Amino acid sequence: MDARIDEIADGIFRLSVHVPQIAPPAGFTFNHFLLLGEEPLLFHTGLRRMFPLLHAALARLMPPERLRWISFGHYEADECGAMNEWLAVAPHAEVAHGQTGCMVSLNDMADRAPRILQDGQVIELGRGKRLRYIDTPHTPHGWDAGILLDETTGTLLCGDLFTQAGDGPALTEGDILGPAIAGEDMFGYSSLNPEMGATIRRLARYTPRTLALMHGPSYRGDGAAALHALADDYDRRLLARMPAARAP
C-alpha cells in the first residue's frame, strides 16, 4: 500500500490511499489533504494504523514536525484515528474543530487541548491562505460534523460528502453525483435528517470551484451546482421514507 500525492489546487496536496479490500472489486480510497502555508494544516489524520504510511508521504512535502493545524470532518477513525500520533511528532500542532466536536469527544480524546472553532470562524494559515470552518451537524453523519473552506482557492474540504467507491483520478471535471448516489445506495452512510438539504445548500452559497472529497476524486467545476444536486437527492431519499416513518 502506498500514498499517491497530487496537488489538486494551489498549495493543496491530496495524499490518497486506495484499499482494495474495502468494497471490492473497486476498492475504496481514503484522502488526506495537506494545505501548505506558514502554518500548514492537515485535514484528516488518517486511520491510526495508516500513520506510518501517511507520515512518510507527508514528509515528502514538508517536515512533519512543522505541522501547525490538524482538522477533520468529525470524530471517526478514518477522519482522526491518528490525531495523537500527529500531535506527538508535531510539537506545535493543535487540533482545530467545532464546538460540538471539542465538547463531545476532543476535549477528552486529544492529547493536547483542541482549539474550538465557532461556526463561520476563519483560521489564517499565512501567505494569504484563509480557511473558514462551517458546522454541518449530522451531515452527512455525526453530530459534530463540520467542514473547511479554503477561501483562497475556493476549495471545499467536504469530508464524507459525495462518498464513492473506487480509485478514480485525483482530479476530475466529470460527474460526481452519479457515483455519490451509488455510494449512498451501497453504504447507507448518511444520517438522513430534515435539515440535511438546507445544510448542503448553505455550503453552495460559497460557490466552491473545487470539491475535495475524502472518498473519491477531487472535483473541479461548478461546486454549487453539484451541492444543490446532492441536496436534492437527499431530499428525495428523505421524502421517499416518510410514509414508512408514519406507518404503525
Ligand SMILES: [Fe+2]
Ligand atoms: Fe465519516
Ligand SMILES: [Fe+2]
Ligand atoms: Fe470518511
